[in-house]
Amino acid sequence: MTPFHHLLANNLVANVTNFTVWFAVTFWIFLETRSVFATGMIAGLYLVLTAGLAFWLGSLVDHHRKKRVMMASSIVSALFYAAGLTRLLTAGEAAMRNVASPVLWLFVGLVMLGVIAGNIRSIALPTLVTVLVPEDRRDRANGLVGMVTGIGFLTTSVISGFLVARTGMEGTLTFALVLTTAAFVHLRFVGVDEPRPHAEANADGSPGRRRVDLRGTVKVVAGVPGLFALILFATFNNFLGGIFMALMDAYGLSLMKVEHWGLMWGAVSTGFILSGVVIARTGLGRSPLRTLMIVNLIAWGGAAVFTIQPWIWLLFAGTFLWMFLGPFAEAAEHTTLQKVVPFERQGRVFGFAQSVEQAASPLTAFLIGPLTQFVVIPFMSEGGAGAAAIGDWFGTGPARGIALVFTVAGLVGILATLAAFNSPPYRKLSRAYAGGTDS
Numbered sequence: 001m002t003p004f005h006h007l008l009a010n011n012l013v014a015n016v017t018n019f020t021v022w023f024a025v026t027f028w029i030f031l032e033t034r035s036v037f038a039t040g041m042i043a044g045l046y047l048v049l050t051a052g053l054a055f056w057l058g059s060l061v062d063h064h065r066k067k068r069v070m071m072a073s074s075i076v077s078a079l080f081y082a083a084g085l086t087r088l089l090t091a092g093e094a095a096m097r098n099v100a101s102p103v104l105w106l107f108v109g110l111v112m113l114g115v116i117a118g119n120i121r122s123i124a125l126p127t128l129v130t131v132l133v134p135e136d137r138r139d140r141a142n143g144l145v146g147m148v149t150g151i152g153f154l155t156t157s158v159i160s161g162f163l164v165a166r167t168g169m170e171g172t173l174t175f176a177l178v179l180t181t182a183a184f185v186h187l188r189f190v191g192v193d194e195p196r197p198h199a200e201a202n203a204d205g206s207p208g209r210r211r212v213d214l215r216g217t218v219k220v221v222a223g224v225p226g227l228f229a230l231i232l233f234a235t236f237n238n239f240l241g242g243i244f245m246a247l248m249d250a251y252g253l254s255l256m257k258v259e260h261w262g263l264m265w266g267a268v269s270t271g272f273i274l275s276g277v278v279i280a281r282t283g284l285g286r287s288p289l290r291t292l293m294i295v296n297l298i299a300w301g302g303a304a305v306f307t308i309q310p311w312i313w314l315l316f317a318g319t320f321l322w323m324f325l326g327p328f329a330e331a332a333e334h335t336t337l338q339k340v341v342p343f344e345r346q347g348r349v350f351g352f353a354q355s356v357e358q359a360a361s362p363l364t365a366f367l368i369g370p371l372t373q374f375v376v377i378p379f380m381s382e383g384g385a386g387a388a389a390i391g392d393w394f395g396t397g398p399a400r401g402i403a404l405v406f407t408v409a410g411l412v413g414i415l416a417t418l419a420a421f422n423s424p425p426y427r428k429l430s431r432a433y434a435g436g437t438d439s
Contacts, residue, residue, distance in 0.1 A: 015152030040369020058351015080114030146327025147276020161262015226429025242364030271323030304410025307403035
């Protein structure tokens with residue numbers, strides 16, 4: 001195996017660990033409290049931390065060897081998981097079932113920080129693709145990265161559903177500690193030939209200090225025509241995507257048991273794997289940006305209809321389509337950035353993009369939980385105006401209120417993608433990519 005393939009395998013173990021904890025704590029909170037508001041708050045907390053820390057994590061990636069920061073992420077995750085397990089074991093059962101309990105939210109915060117510590121890998125790995133893979137094969141390598149993410153989702157959803165059902169969060173966090181330790185030990189023995197990081201020089205030529213340097217990163221992004229527009233487009237997509245993070249588990253668990261919901265996610269996550277295989281074999285075509293726009297149109301079209309009726313098979317088809325198309329969009333963005341952004345700035349640019357793109361999702365997640373709970377669900381319940389207007393064919397009740405939110409989000413996503421597809425920034429960035437040189 002090459003170092004790149006060892007890194008993929010190591011990231012798979014880390015992804016399984018962190019995704020398992022993320023899925024499990026969301027499942028567990030809903031089952032303990034039966035509160036859509038609580039699941040929305042968890043999604044919002046995760047996204048706030050992701051958006052707030054991503055640029056700083058990107059700076060760590062640029063200023064240190066990538067392998068070292070990946071190893072450090074495993075150590076930090078293990079510490080937070082251990083602290084969360086200790087808090088869980090010492091708290092009373094009543095506190096963990098009360099949405100207003102500070103003890104419950106302290107536990108959630110510790111667990112989420114452990115998951116967030118693993119996010120540095122999602123910034124470090126694309127920069128290592130730049131180092132380890134020739135430019136003409138990077139789109140295929142990015143497809144393999146997406147495939148590894150898909151395998152992680154496949155195993156995670158099944159594992160987390162059964163862990164929560166059989167062992168609760170105690171067994172889940174013990175499982176996470178074991179795998180996090182294994183990932184650290186394996187990575188310790190992987191040799192990665194990467195350049196030594198250097199701080200940028202000052203204006204007078206003297207050595208500069210290592211710093212976050214938001215101004216310099218913004219200047220790099222602004223220097224590529226249309227790159228800001230790409231990041232803003234992804235930001236708007238994430239604004240709508242926050243709806244799915246906040247409400248998907250509540251909707252799915254309203255239709256089936258937690259074990260079945262976990263199994264279904266395992267099945268639909270094969271879409272991630274299949275798309276990774278397709279990208280690795282065929283690439284993304286001559287224009288990754290055009291591919292990005294096309295898959296967005298298809299994805300939002302599916303999102304507009306996959307909950308239009310309360311059918312499990314329709315839900316399965318829609319989520320499978322979403323999973324299959326996700327790696328195409330991510331690989332297209334990564335392939336573009338790897339070509340047009342200098343390597344020594346890629347960690348900060350990837351972190352900047354993640355910070356900006358994720359900044360919209362917390363707003364959605366924090367708003368959509370209460371909005372759905374207190375406005376849309378009553379709107380679609382018996383006696384509500386929505387139930388009277390479309391209830392005969394759409395259905396009524398809490399789950400149909402959640403479904404209506406998904407349908408509206410999908411229609412808005414279609415309109416936004418059509419506008420982006422026909423915009424001047426899209427054409428400028430396409431020309432910059434076609435005429436650019438490898439970073």
